[in-house]
Amino acid sequence: MANESGKTVKIKLVSSIIPTEGELEQYEMWLEGSCVEKGNSHYLRYEEVQEDLQIQTTIKLNEANSFIMRKGGVNMRLPLNPDLRENGHYESPFGSLPLVTDTHQLAIEVVQSEKVSGQFKTHYDLIIGGNSVGHYKLDIQFTEV
Template sequence: MRPIDKLAVNVLLISKAIDETEKVTKTTPKTDNGYFYMKNDALYVKFDEIDEHGTVHTLIKVSNGKALIQRKGHVSMNQPLVKNEEMAGSYSGPYGEMNTSAKTHKIKALWDSHLKQGWIQLNYELHVQGQYVGHFDLTYQISPY
């Protein structure tokens, strides 16, 4: 794959949220169609999440122990992630814009250029407006469309 060739992919997101009582509050598998590409040693996955409220355009970027989650639509999010660090971000939704911070425990990515499939794992604790909202474990499984 040349650096900016976009590959049409299916993106299966397996999202697990753990609340402050250490209970798994939600495990959600969800599949969307999107694109995978590589640029400047970074992996990018772009896809649209569609629900009853509309469409949210999502971009996941992973490079050298760092990641970025960007979402734009009826909810918006800009959350940088750096392993073993706490990073400030923002979230905007029905209740307005809020400050976020994430302490990241795991950022892993694997891409097999021959099989044209791979995965991204992100694991972090999220605070919104200074309040702990949960521990999130996200796995994006990426396969050819």
């Protein structure tokens, strides 16, 4: 799968957020995107629309050091490393905000048989200004169409 445009995949994304002060927020999305293999990593790419803003999302699938990168309506780089806290950032029209992730779980499985499929699971705390703002869980399953 060395093709730069990748394989077209159907994506099921389930996101759970438990804010430090608040109740569980959970949402599920079904998307179409692509899965690209580069070196020892796979990259899952998709586009979503939130509040009329188009956001291009790329997720690096690598158990040692993954990341979630978003561009468009919001710009964000969220590194995920189970061995140490990582610095990221979030940019909006209102300014840039430094973020820290404390990754508790990072599990990736990519199966390449006749069609590529896999899953990506992560659980992390998002830290802003030295304080945790919540616990985040992301569960993504994808299958080539």
